[in-house]
Amino acid sequence: MSDLADDKTRxxxxxxxxxxxxxxxxxxxxxxxxxxxxxxxxxxAAVRKALDSTYVxxxxxxxxxxxxxxxxANAAKGAAxxxxxxxxxxxxxxxx
Amino acid sequence: MSDLADDKTRxxxxxxxxxxxxxxxxxxxxxxxxxxxxxxxxxxAAVRKALDSTYVxxxxxxxxxxxxxxxxANAAKGAAxxxxxxxxxxxxxxxx
Numbered sequence: 001m002s003d004l005a006d007d008k009t010r011x012x013x014x015x016x017x018x019x020x021x022x023x024x025x026x027x028x029x030x031x032x033x034x035x036x037x038x039x040x041x042x043x044x045a046a047v048r049k050a051l052d053s054t055y056v057x058x059x060x061x062x063x064x065x066x067x068x069x070x071x072x073a074n075a076a077k078g079a080a081x082x083x084x085x086x087x088x089x090x091x092x093x094x095x096x
Numbered sequence: 097m098s099d100l101a102d103d104k105t106r107x108x109x110x111x112x113x114x115x116x117x118x119x120x121x122x123x124x125x126x127x128x129x130x131x132x133x134x135x136x137x138x139x140x141a142a143v144r145k146a147l148d149s150t151y152v153x154x155x156x157x158x159x160x161x162x163x164x165x166x167x168x169a170n171a172a173k174g175a176a177x178x179x180x181x182x183x184x185x186x187x188x189x190x191x192x
Contacts (some may be wrong), residue, residue: 001132001133002130002132002133002134003130003132003133004127010127012126013127014124014127014128015125017120017124018124020120021117021120021121021124024113024116024117024120025117027113028114028117031100031106031109031110032106032110034099034100035099035107036097036099037098037099037100037154037158038097038099039153040154041151041154041155043109044147044150044154045149045151047147048147048148048151050146051140051143051144051147052099052144054103054140055137055140055144058136058137059135059137059142060135065114071136074108084149089140
């Protein structure tokens, strides 16, 4: 399976992961400070959600890249691929 | 909702989160190096799993702490609370 060629997407993914990393550090601080379990749980759920949407974002970008590469330019444009993939991203975001 | 009083558990949670943080940094490196999406996806799934089991661990420790505090010492011991909660942890680990 190939890598992600689009630089903008890669930057977007990196930013999301960097944010998640910061959130994880925040959770460690919360535990060290002895904050309530419920607050820690909320933050952990937030990181999980952030990772899941990063995963979906990567998958959809991969789809776009691979389909575009395989379809003739006109077909990809005519099929309004971007629109379909936007919907796919929304759908995948609901299930995970 | 109260915090986690048990120091050993807190250290365990902190270690797990620190490891997950390291995994997230590894994923960022993979993206920067242009590694295949499938490999990145596997690593992201691993972090998700690690976070989920950390969440379950925290929840079960919380249960143990709160139940022990509310039950008379004999009752908690007689009910073999630790055993039940070990099973609860296994069950929660399967569903998430």
